[in-house]
Amino acid sequence: MNIMLSANESQTLDLFFQMREHEQVVFCLDEATGLRAIIAIHSTALGPALGGCRMHPYATTEEALADALRLSKGMTYKCLAADVDFGGGKAVIIGNPRKDKSPELFRAFGQFVESLGGRFYTGTDMGTTPDDFVHALKETNCIVGVPEAYGGSGDSSVPTAAGVVYGIQATNDVVFGSKHLHGKTYAVQGLGKVGKKVALRLLEEGADLYVCDLNEAAVEEVVAYGKQIGASVKPVSGTDIYRVEADVFVPCAFGGVINDETIAELRVKAVVGSANNQLADKRHARMLKEKGIVYAPDYIVNAGGLIQVADELYGANKERVLSKTKAIYDTLLAIYARAESEGMTTIEAADQFCEERLEKRKRRNHFFTHQKRPKWVVRH
Ligand SMILES: NC(=O)C1=CN([C@@H]2O[C@H](COP(=O)(O)OP(=O)(O)OC[C@H]3O[C@@H](n4cnc5c(N)ncnc54)[C@H](O)[C@@H]3O)[C@@H](O)[C@H]2O)C=CC1
Numbered sequence: 001m002n003i004m005l006s007a008n009e010s011q012t013l014d015l016f017f018q019m020r021e022h023e024q025v026v027f028c029l030d031e032a033t034g035l036r037a038i039i040a041i042h043s044t045a046l047g048p049a050l051g052g053c054r055m056h057p058y059a060t061t062e063e064a065l066a067d068a069l070r071l072s073k074g075m076t077y078k079c080l081a082a083d084v085d086f087g088g089g090k091a092v093i094i095g096n097p098r099k100d101k102s103p104e105l106f107r108a109f110g111q112f113v114e115s116l117g118g119r120f121y122t123g124t125d126m127g128t129t130p131d132d133f134v135h136a137l138k139e140t141n142c143i144v145g146v147p148e149a150y151g152g153s154g155d156s157s158v159p160t161a162a163g164v165v166y167g168i169q170a171t172n173d174v175v176f177g178s179k180h181l182h183g184k185t186y187a188v189q190g191l192g193k194v195g196k197k198v199a200l201r202l203l204e205e206g207a208d209l210y211v212c213d214l215n216e217a218a219v220e221e222v223v224a225y226g227k228q229i230g231a232s233v234k235p236v237s238g239t240d241i242y243r244v245e246a247d248v249f250v251p252c253a254f255g256g257v258i259n260d261e262t263i264a265e266l267r268v269k270a271v272v273g274s275a276n277n278q279l280a281d282k283r284h285a286r287m288l289k290e291k292g293i294v295y296a297p298d299y300i301v302n303a304g305g306l307i308q309v310a311d312e313l314y315g316a317n318k319e320r321v322l323s324k325t326k327a328i329y330d331t332l333l334a335i336y337a338r339a340e341s342e343g344m345t346t347i348e349a350a351d352q353f354c355e356e357r358l359e360k361r362k363r364r365n366h367f368f369t370h371q372k373r374p375k376w377v378v379r380h
Pocket residue numbers: 124125126127128156157158160189190191192193194195212213214215218238252253254255274275276302303305306
């Protein structure tokens with residue numbers, strides 16, 4: 001049969017091409033509230049998709065889609081690395097988090113999440129806070145990480161920041177021969193929910209910092225804390241943060257910050273941070289390696305928040321979350337050892353570790369239950 005494609009049909013096919021690794025992509029539009037969102041489900045092979053919702057003033061829909069696709073795929077690997085029975089998903093809301101938020105917008109978003117019937121659970125990410133999702137929770141139970149007063153596990157950036165600190169300690173151990181944080185200089189990019197907590201903890205441990213953020217109040221707060229405890233905190237511009245001479249670069253803002261230009265500038269021994277998708281491309285991991293800079297794979301290091309929200313399955317328990325988050329230290333050491341012995345980059349070693357685990361998990365689920373999905377329900 002001869003199939004003639006109209007322009008629109010070709011575009012649709014092109015979108016299918018872009019999402020060829022994903023199960024489902026949902027475009028959400030609610031004119032009344034101004035909601036424009038994209039929910040990307042990468043995989044539900046091991047459980048419902050789980051991933052935060054980012055709010056960002058994307059310049060184009062293509063940019064937003066690309067972010068949602070990449071972030072949701074990263075969540076599948078993060079779930080495997082953190083050993084939780086969820087799959088990878090992520091949502092993005094197109095809008096300025098400082099100007100475009102409203103309770104109604106998050107309720108509309110909640111209705112779209114509800115329409116997925118439990119295939120997707122979500123909570124905070126860059127640009128969103130636990131309080132935003134209290135509104136979404138009115139429309140759906142598929143929300144995690146709301147404040148404890150609403151029955152959630154609370155701010156997931158707390159364990160995320162703790163996990164980043166474990167990641168820095170493991171990296172310091174490998175690079176400097178001691179896991180201690182003090183006596184070193186860290187360049188922290190982004191002082192939001194995660195970055196500020198990491199920065200304050202590093203200062204408490206006796207470190208010096210270079211910091212940058214678009215939000216001057218956040219910078220001032222960290223500078224003031226440094227003064228109070230007698231530590232050096234130097235604010236720098238968004239471009240200088242890549243050029244300062246420091247021990248560790250700690251990216252805690254947006255993705256793609258490790259690229260051809262920044263690698264040429266970096267004067268650090270390691271990169272360890274919370275930002276999702278730090279590498280603009282996988283080849284940048286090899287460029288870092290060739291420059292003698294150790295890269296801590298982002299999805300290994302920043303899994304603390306995921307560990308907390310996944311723990312809501314069992315009724316979140318802070319001690320259990322902290323002890324699972326501590327495992328990031330050993331997981332990262334194992335990834336470094338694998339990379340070293342196999343002559344791989346650290347991201348190749350991390351991906352291989354996750355893909356092996358996926359193969360085992362798929363087989364186990366098939367063998368024992370003859371169904372792919374675990375039998376539990378996340379929330380009633
Ligand atoms: N919140 C969490 O638990 C988790 C967050 N992440 C990732 O960590 C990163 C940070 O997340 P959050 O702290 O939750 O976000 P956030 O929105 O609370 O903070 C981000 C900060 O980065 C700043 N920023 C934005 N553009 C910047 C620029 N060009 N230069 C310097 N600073 C800039 C913002 O002003 C803000 O203070 C994101 O990539 C997020 O996906 C990953 C895992 C979990």
